Amino acid sequence: MHPALHLHLCPGARLLTEGEDWLIVRGADSVLRHRGSGPAARCLLQTLAGSGGRADALMTQAQATEPEVMGASLYYLLMALEQRGLLAYGLDQDGRRLATLEPMTPGFRALAPEVDAAASYRLSRFAALSRDGEATLVDCPLGHARLRLHDGRLAALVGLLARPQTAAGLADAALDLDPDTVAGLLRLLLSLPAIFPCDDAGLLPEDHDPALRQWEAHDLRFHARSRMGRHDYPLGATFRFVDDLPHAPAIKPAGAGARIALPQPDAGSTGPDFFAVVEARRSLRQPGAQPLTLAQLGHLLWHVARVQQHRPADPEDPRHYAATLRPVAGGGAMHELELYLTVTRCRGLEPALYRYDPLTHALEWITAPSAESAGLVRDTMRAAAMETPPDVVITLAARVARMSWKYESMAYAAILKHVGVLYQQCYLVATALGLSPCAIGAGHSDRFAAAVGTGYYEETSVGELALSGPPDAL
Numbered sequence: 001m002h003p004a005l006h007l008h009l010c011p012g013a014r015l016l017t018e019g020e021d022w023l024i025v026r027g028a029d030s031v032l033r034h035r036g037s038g039p040a041a042r043c044l045l046q047t048l049a050g051s052g053g054r055a056d057a058l059m060t061q062a063q064a065t066e067p068e069v070m071g072a073s074l075y076y077l078l079m080a081l082e083q084r085g086l087l088a089y090g091l092d093q094d095g096r097r098l099a100t101l102e103p104m105t106p107g108f109r110a111l112a113p114e115v116d117a118a119a120s121y122r123l124s125r126f127a128a129l130s131r132d133g134e135a136t137l138v139d140c141p142l143g144h145a146r147l148r149l150h151d152g153r154l155a156a157l158v159g160l161l162a163r164p165q166t167a168a169g170l171a172d173a174a175l176d177l178d179p180d181t182v183a184g185l186l187r188l189l190l191s192l193p194a195i196f197p198c199d200d201a202g203l204l205p206e207d208h209d210p211a212l213r214q215w216e217a218h219d220l221r222f223h224a225r226s227r228m229g230r231h232d233y234p235l236g237a238t239f240r241f242v243d244d245l246p247h248a249p250a251i252k253p254a255g256a257g258a259r260i261a262l263p264q265p266d267a268g269s270t271g272p273d274f275f276a277v278v279e280a281r282r283s284l285r286q287p288g289a290q291p292l293t294l295a296q297l298g299h300l301l302w303h304v305a306r307v308q309q310h311r312p313a314d315p316e317d318p319r320h321y322a323a324t325l326r327p328v329a330g331g332g333a334m335h336e337l338e339l340y341l342t343v344t345r346c347r348g349l350e351p352a353l354y355r356y357d358p359l360t361h362a363l364e365w366i367t368a369p370s371a372e373s374a375g376l377v378r379d380t381m382r383a384a385a386m387e388t389p390p391d392v393v394i395t396l397a398a399r400v401a402r403m404s405w406k407y408e409s410m411a412y413a414a415i416l417k418h419v420g421v422l423y424q425q426c427y428l429v430a431t432a433l434g435l436s437p438c439a440i441g442a443g444h445s446d447r448f449a450a451a452v453g454t455g456y457y458e459e460t461s462v463g464e465l466a467l468s469g470p471p472d473a474l
């Protein structure tokens, strides 16, 4: 069993005693209970929880403590650990650790068999290399493990696997690395899996799979990392910056630009039947003859994004933050999305770029029409195949740190969900007001940052919506 690999318990696994029993726990997901353990099993488990060792040495050491023990029972104990994803596998050469494979979930079943000398292997297009501390991390959303490379030469070998390689061919390219080490690296990469055997045309199984062919690498990686199931990174409301960084305010501080108060709907005013609005909602791309009015714009923003309630932070509780309630739902009541309006035609409002202030229900003047703001309109027209500019392009921009201060692994995914929530609210309110809305799938975030003067990383555009006045009657 894994003669060349150094076995030890996964970083997250702990060895606990329970009466005469041994109990190994790994997080909440995976547990191995070994009942009635004798000295050999105890020795094996304790060594695995400590420095670890090669399988043969571990067995020899354990059997020395209890000569009558059956070797098979120790072997099955190792197998049981492996099948629960509780073992990590180190690749050593000349006494140095070169790489470590760490299962992340019990979805990691077992190491792949030894490499086939006749086979060619190639890197999956879903695999990715990144830096983690001083290690190079190789992972792949097709699997449930990560591989830490502690030696840059191995990272170079991973790079060579962009083209099909046999174990021997790769060993020829590997300066100072034993062929056994290269074969061991290939085996660990196969186990992730980040490489696969390929055919004569260099095609991998993923190239023949209709479902995988239609995933882009960045989408699958984002999906796997922002959901539970394929990794062991913290996910959810972890507040990881609570002691380190102040939380962004619930409401973006006002800028210096002139403010234009927006009309509000009359108190008690009613609209069309809700279900009739739901039934009538459509994407309307063609602006009609009548421009949008300031009152319509004010009413739309009032029913979508204004602050209904402002809840201040509790200074006694560092995790408690200022929040707002608005007509749209928002995870954690964060409401990290800012609305920017590039106005080309609106009765009662000068064409310009504005920001909506949801607290005072006012527009804040940002800039006169510019090459960049014209670009935002042009991008929208192209995306929606519009021949005439919409009256307003509403750009949704996320103050990202407002979310990532609290949420880990899923902050950006939640932001995109909020975009969907806001889109639908805009659609319904615009329909109720008899206006022409159309959501837009992709905009230009650098152009937005240049137009508004925000930092790309602080506040970045994540969605757009074209809005015009009433459609012309058919």
Ligand SMILES: Cc1cc2nc3c(=O)[nH]c(=O)nc-3n(C[C@H](O)[C@H](O)[C@H](O)COP(=O)(O)O)c2cc1C
Residues within 6 Å of the ligand: 281, 282, 283, 284, 285, 383, 384, 385, 423, 438, 439, 440, 441, 442
């Ligand atoms: C998230 C999202 C993105 C969209 N992106 C675009 C787009 O970029 N261009 C466009 O013309 N329509 C876009 N639309 C509108 C859809 O094309 C439209 O909803 C769909 O054709 C169904 O038509 P309906 O909205 O009238 O029911 C988008 C809609 C949504 C919800």
